[in-house]
Amino acid sequence: MTEFFGALAAHSFLQHALLAGLLASIGCGIIGAFVVVRRISFLAGGIAHAVLAGMGIVYFFGGAPLYGALPAAVIAALVIAIINRRFKQYEDTLVAALWSLGIAIGIVFISSTPGYSVDLLGYLFGNILLVTEADLILMAILDGVILLVTALYYKQLLAICFDEEFARVRGVRVELLHVLLLIMVALTVVLLVKVVGLILVMALLTLPAATAMQFSRSLLKIMGLAMIFGGLICSTGLWLSYTPDLPAGATMVITAAVLYVLVLLLTAFYKTRRRRQGIEEMAKR
Amino acid sequence: MQSDAQTLINIDNVSYAYDDRPVLEDITLDIQRGEFLGLIGPNAGGKSTLLKLILGLLQPDRGTIRVFGDSPASARGRLGYVPQHAAFGRDFPISVEETVMLGRLGLSGSYGRFSRDDHERARAALATVEIEDLRRRGLQELSGGQLQRVLIARALVCEPEVLLLDEPTANIDMRAEEDIFALLKEYNAHMTIVVVSHDIAFISTYVSRVACLNRQLVCHQTAQLDGKLIEQLYGAPMHLINHNHHHD
Numbered sequence: 001m002t003e004f005f006g007a008l009a010a011h012s013f014l015q016h017a018l019l020a021g022l023l024a025s026i027g028c029g030i031i032g033a034f035v036v037v038r039r040i041s042f043l044a045g046g047i048a049h050a051v052l053a054g055m056g057i058v059y060f061f062g063g064a065p066l067y068g069a070l071p072a073a074v075i076a077a078l079v080i081a082i083i084n085r086r087f088k089q090y091e092d093t094l095v096a097a098l099w100s101l102g103i104a105i106g107i108v109f110i111s112s113t114p115g116y117s118v119d120l121l122g123y124l125f126g127n128i129l130l131v132t133e134a135d136l137i138l139m140a141i142l143d144g145v146i147l148l149v150t151a152l153y154y155k156q157l158l159a160i161c162f163d164e165e166f167a168r169v170r171g172v173r174v175e176l177l178h179v180l181l182l183i184m185v186a187l188t189v190v191l192l193v194k195v196v197g198l199i200l201v202m203a204l205l206t207l208p209a210a211t212a213m214q215f216s217r218s219l220l221k222i223m224g225l226a227m228i229f230g231g232l233i234c235s236t237g238l239w240l241s242y243t244p245d246l247p248a249g250a251t252m253v254i255t256a257a258v259l260y261v262l263v264l265l266l267t268a269f270y271k272t273r274r275r276r277q278g279i280e281e282m283a284k285r
Numbered sequence: 286m287q288s289d290a291q292t293l294i295n296i297d298n299v300s301y302a303y304d305d306r307p308v309l310e311d312i313t314l315d316i317q318r319g320e321f322l323g324l325i326g327p328n329a330g331g332k333s334t335l336l337k338l339i340l341g342l343l344q345p346d347r348g349t350i351r352v353f354g355d356s357p358a359s360a361r362g363r364l365g366y367v368p369q370h371a372a373f374g375r376d377f378p379i380s381v382e383e384t385v386m387l388g389r390l391g392l393s394g395s396y397g398r399f400s401r402d403d404h405e406r407a408r409a410a411l412a413t414v415e416i417e418d419l420r421r422r423g424l425q426e427l428s429g430g431q432l433q434r435v436l437i438a439r440a441l442v443c444e445p446e447v448l449l450l451d452e453p454t455a456n457i458d459m460r461a462e463e464d465i466f467a468l469l470k471e472y473n474a475h476m477t478i479v480v481v482s483h484d485i486a487f488i489s490t491y492v493s494r495v496a497c498l499n500r501q502l503v504c505h506q507t508a509q510l511d512g513k514l515i516e517q518l519y520g521a522p523m524h525l526i527n528h529n530h531h532h533d
Contacts, residue, residue, distance in 0.1 A: 171391035
């Protein structure tokens with residue numbers, strides 16, 4: 001452990017990695033909470049995988065792949081919103097198609113790039129140790145946008161996640177807000193691509209929020225807790241990966257899953273115990 | 286368009302079909318200010334659909350609906366709506382008070398969190414349905430009757446001129462049902478109420494008029510309901526059962 005902290009003090013790439021993990025946790029905590037309560041993890045997965053198309057195209061034309069991720073994620077969010085509005089009954093099928101199509105387009109462009117030498121695994125599983133200062137600035141801006149939009153439209157977003165029909169009766173522009181939420185999911189996906197890669201995005205988007213849900217019944221508190229859990233998961237995962245030189249994205253996701261299962265088991269244990277105590281108390285009377 | 290100042294909702298020759306299955310045919314019905322209208326009829330008779338048309342959640346295939354002389358979509362801010370089935374999961378992380386405050390949307394400021402005023406009005410609405418002490422609870426901790434009161438409070442908090450309720454007592458026991466209707470009767474003093482029910486025997490003691498829907502408007506009883514009329518509709522004298530009033 002001391003080896004890790006020594007390296008953290010010495011190497012700016014590790015500091016960047018840690019900062020990237022913490023920045024990702026902010027957007028992740030907020031949007032993850034919406035994704036979990038609105039039950040759109042699958043849509044989020046579709047957006048995440050469609051991102052490879054954008055990254056592949058930008059890479060083909062010689063740009064930095066991360067800048068292709070943003071427009072691709074937003075386009076995927078818009079396509080899914082249209083699917084949701086027009087073809088609701090086939091939504092899962094169409095999202096699954098978009099999911100694979102994104103990967104397919106990405107692979108076609110990446111493999112036809114001259115001097116094909118790109119580390120495809122880096123996009124799929126992330127490479128947090130290669131985060132640059134420019135990446136960090138982009139991540140901070142994305143966090144800022146997510147925080148601002150959520151602060152402005154919190155009530156409306158809560159309303160459409162909770163009860164869409166009633167929100168409509170109260171004059172909320174449900175379709176528009178749904179698109180807005182999906183676009184924020186897209187921004188969060190971009191936040192996470194460098195950290196854990198697009199295949200593992202879903203785990204960091206859903207697991208911290210799902211863990212937080214075990215502790216609170218207020219959406220705002222769940223968001224705060226999910227940010228804290230996200231930060232813990234990212235730093236623990238980074239630390240675990242350092243000495244044995246494992247991919248940090250993978251150790252982060254495993255950390256997130258272990259934390260989630262532990263919390264589930266603990267809450268189940270306490271619930272049973274409380275119930276048993278309650279029954280015993282009733283029997284004594 | 287508005288022929289009579291007292292007609293709040295004007296339904297004119299409205300038909301509606303889900304795909305090829307017609308649910309409403311040529312419905313013409315005016316709802317007057319101050320009414321307590323019971324919409325009754327068998328299941329799948331189109332009662333809920335009519336409410337959704339009035340709210341502008343569905344568009345009629347034929348005919349027109351005017352609410353306060355305006356289109357349903359632009360007038361629905363003045364309507365309160367209590368849906369039949371809670372459209373949300375009971376495990377959603379939201380408190381009773383927050384649920385009720387969502388009824389303030391469109392009235393409170395557009396941006397940011399709910400205001401102090403929203404909180405106060407939500408508490409006042411919870412007080413009128415007599416569950417103010419539950420405001421910090423989560424929804425999954427509530428009984429069916431308590432949840433129904435939350436939904437009514439959520440509809441009341443926007444201070445509607447017309448309250449539309451879809452089977453507000455479908456999933457709760459008899460005693461809670463009587464409590465809720467007694468409450469609605471009180472509101473009727475200053476609010477127009479439309480309530481959907483399949484149980485005419487029960488609602489007839491509360492409503493001022495009934496409309497029977499079975500795809501068409503089969504009976505449209507404009508006269509004041511009294512014991513005799515119910516006898517006519519049911520062919521047997523009604524038994525009025527008196528229960529003690531307790532709140533769950």
